[in-house]
Amino acid sequence: SQELEQSPQSLIVQEGKNLTINCTSSKTLYGLYWYKQKYGEGLIFLMMLQKGGEEKSHEKITAKLDEKKQQSSLHITASQPSHAGIYLCGADSGSGNTPLVFGKGTRLSVIA
Amino acid sequence: EAGVAQSPRYKIIEKRQSVAFWCNPISGHATLYWYQQILGQGPKLLIQFQNNGVVDDSQLPKDRFSAERLKGVDSTLKIQPAKLEDSAVYLCASSLTVGNVLTFGAGSRLTVL
Structure with a gap:
């Protein structure tokens, strides 16, 4: 079965800094x-990538698929x-009928 | 467009009791999913419906969990009897059909004491 590993598990950055x-x-x-989850809430869809080399941006967030x-x-x-929250990646294994498998998430904190 | 509605948002029960969660997907969405998210983990699929038929329930603990989607719209997830390890957020999601983007509800947080 497909497994997704996310890194880092958690991240604390100062406001204004870039992160990956x-x-x-x-x-x-x-x-x-890519989804974002705030504590106590559901997942909010950010972006979907399908083609190798594809890159998408929305506001200050850019996602790439190698x-x-x-x-x-x-x-x-x-x-x-x-931007603070938990970022989760989810994958479709490609059979067309397979629901998403998710990574464990990366918890992002942004401090002033 | 109304989102995916779930209730209750929070539920506290004692082990061996039963609990039921309800989900109303986005109108017109044929595919409905129930995920379990344990604290610190990513969501794990429990069951997937296409209209009112089950597509995948391979990870549903069928000895205690059951789910139905009558008339291909609303869905109910039941746990009976609950165990301590069932403490989690139960997320419902829907999509227009398989292969489309999933829209999630706010989740139902279950605490089993």
Whole structure:
């Protein structure tokens, strides 16, 4: 079965700093999804990547899927307190009927 | 567009008691998922429905967990009897169909004492 490993497990950054979160898959990624979760709340969809080398951005968050399609990174530029939360990557194993498998998440704290 | 609705948001029960969670997906979404998220872990799929049929329940502990989706809309997840290790957030998600982006509800937090 597919497994996703996220690193780091937790991250504390000063407001205004850049940061990167990684997600590595044990198998080829056919669809990689990034979600954000705030404590006590559900998951909010951020971005989906499907093609090797694909890169998407939304506001100050950029996600990339590497060419070999086994790793994705999430980069936040000039972090703000609103970026704090748990970032989860989820993968579709590609059969078309398989629900998402998730990593354990990266907890991000942004301090003033 | 209304989101995925879940209730109750919080539930505290003693072990061996029963509990039920309800989910109302986004209108028109054919696929519905129940995930279990234990503190510090990522969500783990319990069951997936396509309309009112079960697509995948391979990770559902069927000796104590049951779920149904009558009429292909609302869904109920039941635990009977509950164990301490069932303490978790139960997340419901829906998608237009398989392969589409999942939209999650706010979750139901269960504490088993």
